Amino acid sequence: MSKNKNYNKNYMAALYALLFLCLPLTLRAEKQYQSILQCLGMEEMILHRKKLRGPIYDLNQKLISEVSSGNLMKVKDEIIKEICLGKDFSPSVNFLRNLLIKGKSIYEFDRENEKVFRLQKAATETLQQKVPNLFFTYLISLQSLTNKADCLYKAIPEFNYFIQRFRYLQEEIHPQKLLSEKDKIAAIFERLKKIEKVIGKCNS
Template identity: 40%
Template sequence: MRIYKLMIIPFLLFSSNVLAVSDILKCLAKEELIIHKKKSTGPLYRLNQTLINGVSSLGSMPLKKDFYQRICGENITNSPSLNFLQIGLIYGKRMYPTLSEEASSQERFQYSEMQRVMDGLTKTFFNYVSQVQALSPSAKCLKEEIPELDELYLRFRYLSSEISPDWAYKERKSLTRIFNSLNNLENIFKSCKERDNKKNKK
């Protein structure tokens, strides 16, 4: 299955409109190739795979231009997968055009799929956090380096069925700080190791 996917992705990247592949899927596929070259199978790889699987079900359904630019624009240096997760959490279906009354049955199906993907991002977010925590140099690493994440995790991790659909929009300032840190995990882990080494020397 993995070999098949790697054969398909280059085809996706340079496909014509006949295949009806969305720009956001092409962007995530490009990131997958980069991750594959690094031979990484960690949290970012799994997040990327989850999002590719979700977005591929939407066919050619496009993101609104301004949201696409914030996720995959030319000047973006952060991970597109993390950008999509952050912005998708905060804005949800507002990232996509509104369904018109004249929409075809195919368009209505894609819109329903899009809502399903957006609704699943909260679970995807907490799964990603759990995977990052498992790789942390110490149990308290993320708690000490990203206090907003620890607070959010404690409040929502075991209350998924009770979380309001717009919880992330209300927490958007906190989420922005959290994702800024998640996009900089190498330095976060380095800081944790240095702090732990100092404690061990005492």
């Protein structure tokens, strides 16, 4: 039973690594995207077509839900291009990265229409408040692809740093402030560029 469980984990990890590498290439072959929702929707379609589930799929579904509920939310065109046509990550992971590192600067607001502006601000605030949970959930789901409980924490020490702070300080400090150290977040995503090697090493 244990062997089958490990085999399934290894199989899912291999599929995930393949997806992590190939999905950006697939999306780059598509047309230019007019909105972040269109881009995430294309990613969702590709995931369905390949019948793949896992960390990216779960993140994709959560982001689509959040962006759809804040339908007046507008991400800047240059950021959409960076997110959807980037070579290192899938759009969902790239979107999460931008939400964490660049924050509210990725959005465009209609300042000439006060009502629309207020709705856009509210939608972006709601999403930004959920970013810490999206981030930790995604990283923990990556850990679930490994056979060793603490392997990802050791491979990505910055992840362990934030997890410890989140566990012990979340009642004292707002989650967004817990993630204020952008250099450490950037370091996590740098390490995630080689996630297939990390997962492979964890499962060897």
